[in-house]
Amino acid sequence: MDWVETQSLTDAGTVPYLAIADRIERDIRSGRLRPNERLPTTVELSRVFGVTVPTVQKGLSRLAARGLLNRAPRRGTFVSSCIGADTIALAVGQSPYASESAFPRLIIDSFHRLCGAYNASVSVHILSDQDGPQNAARLEQDVHDGRVKCIFSFFHSTFQSHWLEGLRDVPWVTVFDIGFRHMVKTGVSHLLAHGRRDIRVLSMLPPDKDAALEREGATEAFAAAGVPPPPGFLIQCGQREQHGYEATHQLLSGRQRPDGLLVNHDLLTRGVLLALAERGARVPQDLALISHENKGSEILAPFPLTVIRVEPDRIVNVVLERICHGPALRPGENAVRLDLAPTLIPRGSCGETVPRNGAKRDRQSRKPVRRPGTARRHEGPPAP
Numbered sequence: 001m002d003w004v005e006t007q008s009l010t011d012a013g014t015v016p017y018l019a020i021a022d023r024i025e026r027d028i029r030s031g032r033l034r035p036n037e038r039l040p041t042t043v044e045l046s047r048v049f050g051v052t053v054p055t056v057q058k059g060l061s062r063l064a065a066r067g068l069l070n071r072a073p074r075r076g077t078f079v080s081s082c083i084g085a086d087t088i089a090l091a092v093g094q095s096p097y098a099s100e101s102a103f104p105r106l107i108i109d110s111f112h113r114l115c116g117a118y119n120a121s122v123s124v125h126i127l128s129d130q131d132g133p134q135n136a137a138r139l140e141q142d143v144h145d146g147r148v149k150c151i152f153s154f155f156h157s158t159f160q161s162h163w164l165e166g167l168r169d170v171p172w173v174t175v176f177d178i179g180f181r182h183m184v185k186t187g188v189s190h191l192l193a194h195g196r197r198d199i200r201v202l203s204m205l206p207p208d209k210d211a212a213l214e215r216e217g218a219t220e221a222f223a224a225a226g227v228p229p230p231p232g233f234l235i236q237c238g239q240r241e242q243h244g245y246e247a248t249h250q251l252l253s254g255r256q257r258p259d260g261l262l263v264n265h266d267l268l269t270r271g272v273l274l275a276l277a278e279r280g281a282r283v284p285q286d287l288a289l290i291s292h293e294n295k296g297s298e299i300l301a302p303f304p305l306t307v308i309r310v311e312p313d314r315i316v317n318v319v320l321e322r323i324c325h326g327p328a329l330r331p332g333e334n335a336v337r338l339d340l341a342p343t344l345i346p347r348g349s350c351g352e353t354v355p356r357n358g359a360k361r362d363r364q365s366r367k368p369v370r371r372p373g374t375a376r377r378h379e380g381p382p383a384p
Contacts, residue, residue, distance in 0.1 A: 016051045020059035028068055028079055035085075035146035039069070039077040066328035067171055080170070080331065085149040088115065088323060089139055090124045091164075091172070093157030095131075100240065100267055102297035103312070104155055109296075110316035111152075118324040120149070132159035143170045150323050164333070171329035173322070177213060178315055179340040180204065180264075184217035186344050187262035187290045187308050192225040194350045196260030196288050199229075202247055202272070203236040204264040204292065211236055214264065230258075237268070245271030252279045260288045260350075264308075269299055277302070288350040304347035304354065314340055 014022075027033045039045070042056045049056065060077055063069040070078045090111060096104035111122045125139045126132075136159075142148050151172035153164055164172055184201055191199050201218055205211045215234050222229040237247040244263065248271065251258055263269045269291040276283065283289050283303055293299050293307035318338050323329065346352040 016049070017055045017058040017062065020045070020049055020051070020056060021062045024059070024063060025068060033079050035079055036144070037079045039079070041076070065330060067330050068328065070169060070331050072168070085147055086119060087121050087123055087142075087148050088320075089142065089148045089151045090122055091127050091139065091151050091153045091160060092124065093132075093153075093155045093160040094128050095126050099155075103294050106294055106296045106312040107154065107316060110312045111320075114313065114316055114320060118320045120320065120324055123148075127157060127160035127163060129157045129159045132157060132163065136163050143167075150329060152319060152323070168332050171331055171334055173319065173329065173334045173336055175315070175319065175336050175338055177337045177339055178310065179338060179342055180211075180213040181217035181220075182339065182341045183264060183292065183308050183310070184214045184262065185221045186217075186342055187264070188218045188221035189224065190290060190306070190344060190346070190350060191260035191262065191288055192221060192227060194260075194284075194288060194352065196350070197227055197230075198256070198258045199233060199260035199262065200251060200258045201234050202244060202261070202263045202265065202268050203234055204239070205236055206238050207236045209236070239265055239267060241267055241271040243271065244268030245275045248272045248275035249279070252276075252281060257281075258287065261290070263289070263291045266292050266294060266297065266299055269301075273301055283349050284351040290350060293345075301349075303349060306347050306349045306352065307345050309343045309345055310340075311343070 024033070024039075033039075039060075040048075042053050042060070045056045046053045060069060060071065064071045064077075068080055070080055072078070088111070090108060092104055092108070094104070096108055099105075108122075108124060115122050123142070125135050127136055127139075139148070139151075143151075148170055151164075151167070151170060153160065153172055153174045156164075156174075164174075183204075188199055188201065199218075201214065203211045203214050205214070211234060218233060219229060235247055235251075237243040244265075244267070247268070248261075251261070252275070261272070263272050272289070272291075276287070276289075281287050290306045290308060291299055291301075293309050295309055295311045295313075299305060299307065315338060318340070319336065322336055346354060348354045
């Protein structure tokens, strides 16, 4: 009770609940109040500060909303365990080394490279359905010991989702949109600008997920061009190479083949390219093609492929900025929408005219190149 005995309100003119919140925050920041330390009851604090219990509660609620305190019914009020910690725990729902997609590995790599600029460090915890219980126990211990500032959760597994729902002692951040609407709107708009009308979109999301943002982006692109969207333009076939292969074969087997295709998942694109080759479909003559692509995991195609590029570094920088420099995160879930605009890189698979390297040359560049040691005309022999 030594901390209680030293408290009083001396900030004249300050609203009492704000003065209480400021005093407790200063003691947390200075280390007088340690992570996980239990505060006295609101009745005790009201006596010490000479205010009413509701005033104390209002001050404590202010600090809890900023992530400095955890308030648990019938248990009391505790200093947040993450105060003073600099480690961001990356909780991934599947092994990044077993995934077909390079995206989890790229995200983890970006965190390792960029966290130093934010005076943070990272740890990685695989919370898959198989290994989750054992790995979660270690992460829980790190949280309890005050070693974790925040958890960043991605590629959710069933176990991971249930485990996070019960986590109340530390903030955890999840991203529910990296810019799906922008990606599809950009791709469909580009296809429309190059004369394609019967367009299909292979969704990034599996059939059991809501693809409303992708549908919204495509609808906006069609509306802006004054073109009615074709029936069934958005196809949710899955997230693996085989799904892209099967969906493309089905699209090309009908009497009326689409003339434009946006593939919003790079794994699907591998199967799409194989199916196009087997069907003898020419790109861009028969079908204009655009693919999603993650920077750092470029797609190998038999022709110059127009892509919508997503940069993991941009995603991670925004997340780190939010965690380290943004408003204090509250304990529990903090859902973040990034809504980043992607980068369109036209390379010719939609019929674009893309100049080759060196095609734009001035008159100087078209002059003959003289080899070293040879004389210009009328110059005489080279100097010895």
